[in-house]
Amino acid sequence: MKLCRIIGNVVSTEKAPSFTGHKLMIVQPINEKGEDVSDSFLSFDTVQAGSGDIVLVQQEGNTARELLGTRDDPFHSVIVGIVDKISVTKEK
């Protein structure tokens, strides 16, 4: 799973039929300090996350299909949780 920050969403009407009714968010991967790492990508939401939230993103088809649709829908990336707290232990 990736730790990401939600920076927006994408609106589209012409799309795979099974995508209808699901919110497609733009997520920016971050490290444990909240700094951006690598480029943003897209992920479907299942936890009513909004812009600015820190979320957990799963990028694996089976999970996405399980959560969002049926066995043969092209879901691949899905937001599975909203993060409240990250505590990183630092060696002295």
Added chain:
Amino acid sequence: MKLAKVIGTIVATKKIESLANSKILMIQPLNEKKENSGSPIAAIDTVKAGPGDLVYYTLSREAALALEEPFAPVDAAITGIVDQINIEKRDMKKSIFENEIM
């Protein structure tokens, strides 16, 4: 899934049977600021996209699931045409990140 711009079409008459009637487009992956993000790839079109369109695409096994023929050898498929991108760069709740000294 990532955003991409359709930059061209690819014609390949000699190809695997199950790809016979699929349209292949050349796409340039983008980040949310529509800057290039990675090198261009070839993807099967499933939403009647054309050159110049802003789209998003799906990779790996799930790309093949977007086609009528779900067992076609496809690992990249365009699965949507973008109407609008909303960027809301709110500042993160800093309190989420807490450093504990061991």
